[in-house]
Amino acid sequence: MIDRRPDVITICFLLAGATLGFLVFNSYPASIFMGDCGSLFLGFMISAISLMGFKSSTIMTLALPILLLMIPIIDTLSAILRRTLKGMKFSQADKSHIHHLLMARYGHRNTVLIMCGLTALFGLSAYVYLLNRNLGFFVMLAILVMVELFIEKSAMISEKFHPLIGLWRRVKRVTKRVVSSR
Template sequence: MSEPSILIAIVASFVLSVLLSPLFIPMLHRLKFGQSIREEGPASHQKKSGTPTMGGVVVLLSVVLSVFLVIPFFTDLDVNYQIWLLLLVTVAFGIVGFLDDFIKVVLKRNLGLNSKQKLLAQLLVAVIFYVVLRQYEFSTAVEVPGLGFSVDIGILYLLLVAVMLVGASNAVNLTDGLDGLLAGTSAIAFGAYAVLAWNADFPEVAIFCATVVGAVLGFLVFNAHPAKVFMGDTGSLALGGAIAAVAIITKMEILLIIIGGVFVIETLSVIIQVLVYKLKGRRVFKMSPLHHHYELSGWSEWKVVVVFWLLAIVFAIIGVYIEVWAL
């Protein structure tokens, strides 16, 4: 397979996303699938109330359709078990997110699925993912990036898979709080993994990552500030689960902490905020996740998004450098 296949995957998914979005946005309007804005959020966000959400459906459709278009017709590859697993995790987490969005928007329960329901669904997908992997004698060794050695953790790999899938999906979900923030940062992270998957001889996974890049960039056309549509949990949970699955299949599990550095920072800001408030009764940040802190510090929404995109690029470069060139 040649490099143009990656470009074809990006372009195909981008075009599908750009074409599907104008069809879905009016439909979401008609169905009154508008975003409810939390009262405790930044006051400037209240004007976004009613903006269509669940736009992640467009991203999911673009990825799935592009995978089955590009791999069979533009490469000499097959839709192998790795692709099926990536699609399983992406779609399954997307369904969990869709149910969460549906409950929030249609049933008017602003918190959506409760934490136990969401966690159980995510863990079920993680267990299925692990079981299928092991059917193909998938290694339970974990490589330490940049150091050239690995440790076989045996059955504990199931715990790692569960933590990664659940943790990444929720971390990415926390990042989806400003117009275009998640679309841009996820495009960068998946772009990095596309490069690494290609370099490590996982061409099918590289194609998958490329379709995600194209899909979220196409979605960004309508999600950039001022957003005409939001991704919702449908998209954010799917993207989080997908990037964790990519990291696992390519055996670059620990590297996700670096490449997904923005998602990690956003999650840590929430954890720190909650812990310090419970222990000390005070707040470290004006609001968490971290992007809201900078908003309330006087930064424009667009400035916060661009700075976080740049930070994501730095993390992606560091991650690729460690894996590809450091040794």
């Protein structure tokens, strides 16, 4: 919309309408499922739409679709890291994905709402970035920090994986020492 591309806008609205129509029947309890063909088609369309924007050739042409797909990207990377640290094959299944952890804590319906909300926030941050780069960057950073804190608190990768929480504890200890030494 910002670049005034009616071809891209039309394809996006058609894809969004079809996906929303599908989600009506895919809501819990689902009566239909997307499967590999549907998910591969959606991924292909997202990549094709992002490539249509290469005339402007900015880094955001690639970054915006990555932001929209940030939840599955984070989930995949953390699964590979988690399984590698445990000595498992990275293709071996486990029950420590984001949706498993959320479902154990919040139930099915709330898990779907949380994940859709996070995806919408990442998409919104991409749009805000187009309007105001500094604000958009800080919004993206804040969302990524929240997701990282969830990963650390839930021990999604490992019980010992706490880089941000560990850094925060070290900063608190150092500030206590500095304050107490005065």
